Amino acid sequence: MMQKIRQIIAAIVFVLSTLYICGISGFLPEWLNPKILVEIQLIPAILSASFVTVIALIALTFIIGRVYCSAICPLGIFQDLVMRLSKWIKKKRKIKRAKPHYAQANNVLRYSILLLTALFLLFGSTYLVLLLDPYSIFGRFSAAILTPIITFVNNIFASVGNAAGNYTFNFKEYHLPTFAVLSTVILTIGTIVYLDIKYNRLWCNTLCPVGTALGLASRLSLFRITINNDKCVDCKACARTCKSNVIDHLNDYKVDHSRCVSCFNCIDSCKKDALSLSVIKKRATND
Template identity: 40%
Template sequence: MLRKIRLTVAIFFFVLITLLFLDFTGTLHGWFDWMAKIQFLPALLALNVGVVIALIVLTLLLGRVYCSVICPLGVFQDVVSWLGKKRKKNRYSYSPALNWLRYGVLGVFILALIGGVGSLVALLAPYSSYGRIASNLFAPVYQWGNNLLAYLAERADSYMFYSVDVWMKAAGTFAIAALTFVILAVLAWRNGRTYCNTICPVGTVLGFLSRFSLLKPVIDTSKCNGCGLCARNCKAACIDSKAHKIDYSRCVACMDCIGKCKKGAIRYERSRKEAQQPVSAGKVNSVSPEQVDNARRAFFSAGAVFAASTLLKAQEKKVDGGLAVIEDKKIPKRTTPIFPAGSLGVRNFTEHCTACQLCVSVCPNQVLRPSGNLMTLMQPEMSYERGYCRPECAKCAEVCPTDAIHLTSLADKSSIQIGHAVWIKKNCVPLTDGVNCGNCARHCPAAAITMVPSDANDAESPKIPAINVERCIGCGACENLCPARPFSAIYVEGHERHRVI
């Protein structure tokens, strides 16, 4: 019964958290965005003391149920290991804990957090790792399925579905997500929860606490017949059936051992010291630990090659009236990257963001995309080739689980200057083509751009934009709607620290 309850709740969390990354309409976020905000590391970075204390108390009461129920990466590994059981049953075995590796990775992770090395934090954070997998690998498949339904619905004169653009937001982040997926899938397929108990820093912290949990699986030596079935089904490799001991720092409270024991010798209850005493030697057969195969490294290399090959993407031509091919815009070289309103600036954002990609997934204007910069690798930054940041939208702030993006109201957003527009004379259409334009001035929501004669002494000369830097909020409407190709004649330069105007 305990196992069935755990599975039901885990599936509920896993499916809905995955849908948060897939749902491009934003409908689910109004109901279930709290699931992202109760993840351990995001709650810690957001200084959400209530959630952190609740998770610690939960661990001290029930053990590492967070890892087997709430954490989407943990449940993902359980799904893969369950599929592996179809190939071979009773395939696990006890192995000693690699404490030097666990606590070594945790130490590096803490130093990266303190030092503000966001890219390293993002690589190790479990929730963020799953977020990248969902938004980069699962979301395109989900969107292609939606577009197929939209195509069929259109043929039936129905508008129940609508097509969305499917595009690669960052090749580097896609490759990292694909490689992470391959590594985790192989580890889970072969050895179950290896990643959780050797690499994951959240798992190490909760594992330390779970040693003192009130309730935990306990082996009753008076009932145990030494069959070793519990150890061969423990995906955490934490049951030493020969010594009748369980390593509670690695046990994720999945209840699989309880369900497999035919004698009822394992119960989920308060730990009793006498229940953990070993019986006489020779009562059970020794189960040799399964070692990590060197061939796995070759498999990882092959996975990396496969991930790189998937980066090739067919270019979709866009035409104007079916006649002229419209050249895609190119990203200008910005001295300072642009971060969303509510992030306060570069330093605050990089220190709090775990690069989970949730804001990238829900951005309706396709402005946010993962960074390729080494220091802010995979953390979202703004670019305006596909859209601009509309003043009436605050989706990124609504879904951010770490409060790296925090807005109290839309009025606040309209008064925050995240950057300023810069005019490039050589690209401006009135000067290069001799035609009237003014697109940037017409669409500027802050009225920061006016059109003035290019020749001060000739009122009839072609008009060019004049930018009031003090009023510009850096939304990117001018850059996005500028007709100049491939580079806009006006682009936004980010600010290190955001200003209120």
């Protein structure tokens, strides 16, 4: 159930974010203003000094983990779509399912990137922040790649609608980006897609400073994925479906909560109800 709710929220966020960035959202009702989806992104909130939003996102992470990365961040949602497409293609080609895999955390690289990004920001430079910020990356991708496609479709609707006397859609002009911009965007997205298909959420869990920063809070989140070893039959379904490779099936199925993106795929994959999203209680220590 939680997986379905997360997927519905992610779909709404992704569609509205894309339409807003591409400038095709005028047909939406006034109460459905997609601009708010920009305002609830972490890095834009930090750069605009929207501390209420920053505190709210951190509080959300303390409560339920890095759900931001799988339901609010459009680049994270885009990676999920890439992974689903990749699995669908493999299924059609009857490629054998991948074996369950647990990836060790590269903490040196993760925290080095986070520290370097924070230092750039502290000294007044937003270059590295905007270069690695997932929302900025998705914005550049949408502007350079998705906007021409969506604008073309919009103009078809506008042409048909105007001919019928319906002016819901308006014609939009679009200027192609320079070769330098286009090649940079393709290289960046190509790298992320490759890492996504080859190593699952490697970008989010190692190279993205937002994911690493939220990972610090998610270590202490109130609700976390827990595994009941008494119910577990060692089928490894949860480890196989984990998009972040953070379930250590070789070590009592321990979960690295700092890299878990709270997608809840593992919960739905378990046929024995051994996994749940539960309040973590501190274990009593013996004297």
